[in-house]
Amino acid sequence: MKEKSNDILNRIAHVQNTLQAINGKWKLPILMSMYAGKSRFRDIQRNIPQITTRVLSKELKDLEASKLIIRIVTDGHPVSVEYKLTTYSYTLTPVVDEMIKWGKQHSKGSL
Amino acid sequence: MKEKSNDILNRIAHVQNTLQAINGKWKLPILMSMYAGKSRFRDIQRNIPQITTRVLSKELKDLEASKLIIRIVTDGHPVSVEYKLTTYSYTLTPVVDEMIKWGKQHSKGSL
DNA sequence: CCGAATCCAATATGATACTG
DNA sequence: CAGTATCATATTGGATTCGG
Numbered sequence: 001m002k003e004k005s006n007d008i009l010n011r012i013a014h015v016q017n018t019l020q021a022i023n024g025k026w027k028l029p030i031l032m033s034m035y036a037g038k039s040r041f042r043d044i045q046r047n048i049p050q051i052t053t054r055v056l057s058k059e060l061k062d063l064e065a066s067k068l069i070i071r072i073v074t075d076g077h078p079v080s081v082e083y084k085l086t087t088y089s090y091t092l093t094p095v096v097d098e099m100i101k102w103g104k105q106h107s108k109g110s111l
Numbered sequence: 112m113k114e115k116s117n118d119i120l121n122r123i124a125h126v127q128n129t130l131q132a133i134n135g136k137w138k139l140p141i142l143m144s145m146y147a148g149k150s151r152f153r154d155i156q157r158n159i160p161q162i163t164t165r166v167l168s169k170e171l172k173d174l175e176a177s178k179l180i181i182r183i184v185t186d187g188h189p190v191s192v193e194y195k196l197t198t199y200s201y202t203l204t205p206v207v208d209e210m211i212k213w214g215k216q217h218s219k220g221s222l
Numbered sequence: 223c224c225g226a227a228t229c230c231a232a233t234a235t236g237a238t239a240c241t242g
Numbered sequence: 243c244a245g246t247a248t249c250a251t252a253t254t255g256g257a258t259t260c261g262g
Binding site: 008009010011012013014015016017018019020021023025028029032033036038047048088091092094095096097098099100101102103104105106107 | 120127128129130131209212213215216218
């Protein structure tokens with residue numbers, strides 16, 4: 001059966017789905033920082049100065065639970081921790097890309 | 112001057128910009144309901160059954176403040192209220208579109 | 223350096239009831 | 243129909259401190 005008039009309900013459900021995955025103000029910025037090659041806790045913080053350790057810590061856990069990143073602990077003397085993006089996480093780049101475009105064109109400066 | 116290595120900071124800022132405009136779980140679903148032609152309070156509620164009147168009311172005010180919609184009151188006997196999308200709101204469709212695609216492909220059912 | 227722990231304020235969301 | 247009022251809870255965010 002084809003969806004027609006109630007197609008809108010499906011589309012809304014899909015978007016809500018996406019919104020759940022990237023909910024909050026931080027997940028996409030974090031992923032972006034990682035897309036750019038920064039995968040250590042401290043590096044991510046440098047790319048997103050406004051975020052606190054508490055929040056970053058929580059968000060990283062959320063992202064891990066969502067299978068968007070993987071936490072890798074390399075046991076060494078100062079114990080190095082690295083977060084790696086999953087293949088899955090890259091499926092979000094089209095979304096991120098559109099959001100970059102929109103945000104660039106509609107900068108808050110004009111408000 | 113060209114942005115190069117710190118380009119990432121700009122991109123993150125752009126996305127944060129976009130996230131602010133569509134923050135929360137409801138703004139995009141509301142806009143989508145309106146894209147589909149439903150512009151009365153009640154109609155929107157029907158498209159998003161989970162939302163309460165309290166939240167919908169607040170979100171509509173936010174969207175108005177963001178210039179994404181306009182509230183039009185036609186003084187009549189039962190006073191009809193209609194929300195109209197602004198041209199500006201349509202600039203978000205590419206973002207919404209990508210989110211529909213993503214949400215469709217990565218349905219929660221598999222989690 | 224990488225966080226976890228604690229405390230606390232601010233928002234967001236929800237349920238219900240009620241009004242013009 | 244289109245909200246507002248009230249209450250309660252959940253989640254988020256921020257500041258600071260502490261430990262391996």
